[in-house]
Amino acid sequence: MSLFTDDVVTFKSVLRLAYNFLAGREYLKKKKFKDRRKLIAVALPFSDLVYSAGGVPVFPIRMEKFNINAYLAALNSATNLFGWDLTTKLLTFVRQFDVLKILDNVLDDVIHTINHKYNELYELGIENGISSDFCYGITSLTGMFISKGKNLDANINYTIRCSAWNKYSESIKKYVPKEIWVDIPPRDMGNAVELLSENIKAAIGELEEVTGNLVTDNSLNKQFRIGNQVKRFYKTILYEFSASDFYPCNPATFAEILALLGLSFQDYNSNAQRYLENISYLVKEMRKRIEKSIGMDVKGMPRIMITPVFGGWEPETHEILYRLGARTIYADWELLGMLEEINVSKNSDPIEEYAKYLLNAMMKGVGCDQEALTDSYIKTAKDLNVDGLVFNQVFGCHSISNCYSLLRKKIRKKLEIPTTVINFNKIGENVEQVKTRLGALVEMFR
Amino acid sequence: MKSLELLSEYSNYLEEQKLEGKKIIAFMSHDSIPEELIDAAGFIPLRLIFAGNDDLMNASHDYLPPSTCSFAQSCIGYFARKPNLYKFLELVDYILLSNHCVSDICVSEIISDNFNVERLNLYVPYTRNESAIKYYKIELENLRKELENIIGHEIPDQKIKESIDKYNLFKKKLAEIEKLEISGSQKLEIFQKAILFGPKILNEIEKLIQKNREITSNDSQTESNNKKVIFTGCSIFLGDYLMDLIEESGGEIVFFNTWIGHNYISQIYSDKILNSTDDPIDLFLYRFKTNIYGDHSVPDSLDNEISYLETFINEYQKENGEKLAVINHVIKFCDHFSLFQSTLKERLQNKGIQVLNLERDYSRANRGQLSTRIEAFMEMI
Amino acid sequence: MKAVGLDIGSLATKLVLLDENKKMIDWKVNRSTYDFKRVGGDLFKDILKEHNLSRSDVFVMSTGYGRNTVDFANDRITEITAHAKGVQYFYPDARSVIDIGGQDSKAIVMSSKTGNVIDFQMNDKCAAGTGRFLEVMSHALEVPINEIGTLALKSNSPASISSTCTVFAESEVISLFAQGSSKIDIAAGINKSIARRVAGMAKRIGVEPLLVFCGGVAKNIAVKEYLETELGFEIVRPEYPQLTGALGAALISFDNHK
CATH class of the missing domain: 3.30.420.40 (ATPase, nucleotide binding domain)
Structure with a gap:
């Protein structure tokens, strides 16, 4: 149980985001077969080039059928008939009488449903020969390709510091018809922007071949503008609302929304414009609720950043923290530099600007050395003004997870905020340890 | 030569070199490290090729989670514990960080941050396209500059070229070892020694080849009943008991398709290439570009490895009438080889080649089960 | 000649005796303890005594985790091969x-x-x-x-x-x-x-x-x-699922001494 139905039932924007994530399969089918668009897999937030090429980016779990599909279909029919506004009003009304369980089932709970699917795909990866020693993220991503890779037209890979990631990217080529690579220089030796720009150009050429569309400066800039606005709204939620003393919902729901944003940000739910509208509406809705004092006074509840979660984490975490009297902040993409904007000024070269964006993200995030990465943790913790930091050490992760001992030292020296580590192997496997460690952490604030 | 003697000899060698004022650069990485450049600058290149054990792995857990590659754990352990036979690691002046895999990065960072060893960096791109080659060139030039800064003068092109020639000749000789009719363990010992000492032992290698040829021409050849296999995946490092287990189980490794083995030896320049340029950096770039089946590269490293193994097995069968089986050695938590093991096995088996995926760490407790797997595989083939 | 298969597992030691026609005529199971060698040796002595046999009357093939500790065995084989052979006796x-x-x-x-x-x-x-x-x-x-x-x-x-x-x-x-x-x-x-x-x-x-x-x-x-x-x-x-390894080892010992 995670998303709190009572909270979210009136949160139209969240409902839409959740719906668009979970109903991806139907949407993608329509795009592929009716609109003849090309589906291109992405993982990590690297969808901009695909959008610019007129392809449909897909974080592959969204091709799956989720358990709540029947309810989603009903919800879809209702929104077609009444529109979102009326539908949510109607659902709120109906729920009072406990007659229809549609919304409860959709929202009870979104993240749990997604994570349940993650576990299934993890098992599929293991069944197909991925050693159980590999991290959860890579194993379940492999499962996603085994399950639905054949429906894709291509997959776009970006090389990063993690060698398991790069080799995983090579390994999935047996499940997709085409692989497109963007080799990101490991560090900037003066010519990295130029070289990465060449690689981006080559990738664009391949994308054009797959989609049959031309990528122009305009199409790139158009997408970057959308992305920049999305990032601004995302940051507003992270910096403004999450730091507020009054939340538009209870803190567990708030964390759930952050988790949903974290997942959906990777492909913008396959429709960047729609995603922008949703996240813009989310910000408006949150603001309005706070103004009307709908939500929860969270003053005095310590704010704990849990990170990294993008490779898998225990979804009970934020609810455990809530019950312990704390708030949870998920801010991976900010920490890893993915929420930086891309320059779209008049005379800029969009390919070069995208190269700069990628390089910046690499130099502070998934491509850099331990020193720089741990500095990014410290900076984000400072910027977000969190009261504590929980490091999610993923079993089998040899890249970010190895940073913890250095990070702990730095936190002690530079931040002096409570910190702890929780170990993650697979969802549901280690809840008791999580409870104990988070309990001890929250006690430090008393 | 057994590993204890080799380590002792190596230790003496390094001590002598240090007394002569030479500095030592250690590194974990494999195929994209220009050891000739290090040699030309007057440093001793020291590849960390030492197998681990429980104690060493445990010692690393203050720095890394236990779910890290056992070899990487052990490398940290060597610097943390400095066991008697490995006291020479105290002589290391620099660690050269490369991104062969992420454990390579982490281990090098940890060694330099915690054990008073200065760090140099050489990052290597994953692909082999034109911009990757340009990038690698800049990294090489940067490393050259860093070395020059340390020694206080330029490293002349000519000196690097001479070093390349020296190593090239050495590798050519090692390639002859591959073809000798000696046991797998004997070959492995030579390869391990060669990788530690480099061209310094060229004479020794030449004599060994000569001696072996004489023995072979005098002896009538006896057919061995051992099961012949190719060894691929992670290298067998110095001090590992794995080779003993394989031979005790009746296995005979006829070809080491690993870094300590053919991957190192095969990086030979033809005379034509050697003479094609005066710029030694170009030669490094050529080697980088043509090394397409090194496990660091993407996107086709596995395809290239499978195709190489298949060709080798077919040719061996034509020449010797025997079909080789494959042992794919995977050190636990190795990002590169672990992920591919099931695909490699499946694809080779589809071609009628038997494969044993041997995943293991360096713990003592593993030995019994490892032995069962190997023996059962030998019984199967 | 008869044949004995001795399967020394980590938790249990199993012994099977076959007659000249490869018919299973007796079997024994005991806990392995830390002393593999002694437990295996004791079972072997007992079976010889109960059937009035001497060491030279039987081939002995050891298998299992402790197969290498059996110094009186003629040969040894892994439990992988032994189980495969053993199950085919019944199926x-x-x-x-x-x-x-x-x-x-x-x-x-x-x-x-x-x-x-x-x-x-x-x-x-x-x-x-x-x-x-x-x-x-x-x-x-x-x-x-x-x-x-x-x-x-x-x-x-x-x-x-x-x-x-x-x-x-x-x-x-x-x-x-x-x-x-x-x-x-x-x-x-x-x-x-x-x-x-x-x-x-x-x-x-x-x-x-x-x-x-x-x-x-x-x-x-x-x-x-x-x-x-x-x-x-x-x-x-099989009726005695623990015994297939020992049985397979005994069968293989016959094959090896043809």
Whole structure:
């Protein structure tokens, strides 16, 4: 149980985001077969080039059928008939009488449903020969390709510091018809922007071949503008609302929304414009609720950043923290530099600007050395003004997870905020340890 | 030569070199490290090729989670514990960080941050396209500059070229070892020694080849009943008991398709290439570009490895009438080889080649089960 | 000449005696303890004495985890090959074997033409999916190990044990108790967890019917049923599933001395 139905039932924007994530399969089918668009897999937030090429980016779990599909279909029919506004009003009304369980089932709970699917795909990866020693993220991503890779037209890979990631990217080529690579220089030796720009150009050429569309400066800039606005709204939620003393919902729901944003940000739910509208509406809705004092006074509840979660984490975490009297902040993409904007000024070269964006993200995030990465943790913790930091050490992760001992030292020296580590192997496997460690952490604030 | 003697000899060698004022650069990485450049600058290149054990792995857990590659754990352990036979690691002046895999990065960072060893960096791109080659060139030039800064003068092109020639000749000789009719363990010992000492032992290698040829021409050849296999995946490092287990189980490794083995030896320049340029950096770039089946590269490293193994097995069968089986050695938590093991096995088996995926760490407790797997595989083939 | 197969496993030592016609005429099982050599030697002495035999009357083939400790054996063989041979004594059409012993679990595939092993897979060092896992869990549940299977089959809603690690699983069992799950449902969850893990390993090498389930854990009826569910086909279990390794070793010793 995670998303709190009572909270979210009136949160139209969240409902839409959740719906668009979970109903991806139907949407993608329509795009592929009716609109003849090309589906291109992405993982990590690297969808901009695909959008610019007129392809449909897909974080592959969204091709799956989720358990709540029947309810989603009903919800879809209702929104077609009444529109979102009326539908949510109607659902709120109906729920009072406990007659229809549609919304409860959709929202009870979104993240749990997604994570349940993650576990299934993890098992599929293991069944197909991925050693159980590999991290959860890579194993379940492999499962996603085994399950639905054949429906894709291509997959776009970006090389990063993690060698398991790069080799995983090579390994999935047996499940997709085409692989497109963007080799990101490991560090900037003066010519990295130029070289990465060449690689981006080559990738664009391949994308054009797959989609049959031309990528122009305009199409790139158009997408970057959308992305920049999305990032601004995302940051507003992270910096403004999450730091507020009054939340538009209870803190567990708030964390759930952050988790949903974290997942959906990777492909913008396959429709960047729609995603922008949703996240813009989310910000408006949150603001309005706070103004009307709908939500929860969270003053005095310590704010704990849990990170990294993008490779898998225990979804009970934020609810455990809530019950312990704390708030949870998920801010991976900010920490890893993915929420930086891309320059779209008049005379800029969009390919070069995208190269700069990628390089910046690499130099502070998934491509850099331990020193720089741990500095990014410290900076984000400072910027977000969190009261504590929980490091999610993923079993089998040899890249970010190895940073913890250095990070702990730095936190002690530079931040002096409570910190702890929780170990993650697979969802549901280690809840008791999580409870104990988070309990001890929250006690430090008393 | 057994590993204890080799380590002792190596230790003496390094001590002598240090007394002569030479500095030592250690590194974990494999195929994209220009050891000739290090040699030309007057440093001793020291590849960390030492197998681990429980104690060493445990010692690393203050720095890394236990779910890290056992070899990487052990490398940290060597610097943390400095066991008697490995006291020479105290002589290391620099660690050269490369991104062969992420454990390579982490281990090098940890060694330099915690054990008073200065760090140099050489990052290597994953692909082999034109911009990757340009990038690698800049990294090489940067490393050259860093070395020059340390020694206080330029490293002349000519000196690097001479070093390349020296190593090239050495590798050519090692390639002859591959073809000798000696046991797998004997070959492995030579390869391990060669990788530690480099061209310094060229004479020794030449004599060994000569001696072996004489023995072979005098002896009538006896057919061995051992099961012949190719060894691929992670290298067998110095001090590992794995080779003993394989031979005790009746296995005979006829070809080491690993870094300590053919991957190192095969990086030979033809005379034509050697003479094609005066710029030694170009030669490094050529080697980088043509090394397409090194496990660091993407996107086709596995395809290239499978195709190489298949060709080798077919040719061996034509020449010797025997079909080789494959042992794919995977050190636990190795990002590169672990992920591919099931695909490699499946694809080779589809071609009628038997494969044993041997995943293991360096713990003592593993030995019994490892032995069962190997023996059962030998019984199967 | 008669033949003795001696299978020294990590938890149990098994001995089988075959007559000249390869008919099983006697067998013995004892706990292995830490002294593999002594336990194996004692069983061997006992069987010779009971059948008025001397050492020279029998071939001896050792197998199992402690096979190398048997200094009186004529030869030794791994339990992989031994099980494959042993199951074909009872089921000549057998194509696959799942053997779950105390220390290891194995899946073996045999050739349909020769009956020889053509592929196998073993668990990694981790104890999940082995008899040891069951032992630790039965201790946590406070249920004797030989009762955990029958107890499990009474469950209508097996608890979910998602941990693949024995240590984590033990703490998961404790937390399930804390949440009020019944002993029966937890027992079912434990057995299902083993079956799922072993079936996953077996599927990776393409096991197919007729599959023989052997090893000490094969005595657990729940694991057998859950394995069938996971694999999607029925599997068979010999009357003495613990003995197939020793039996196979004895049979191979005949072949070697033809």
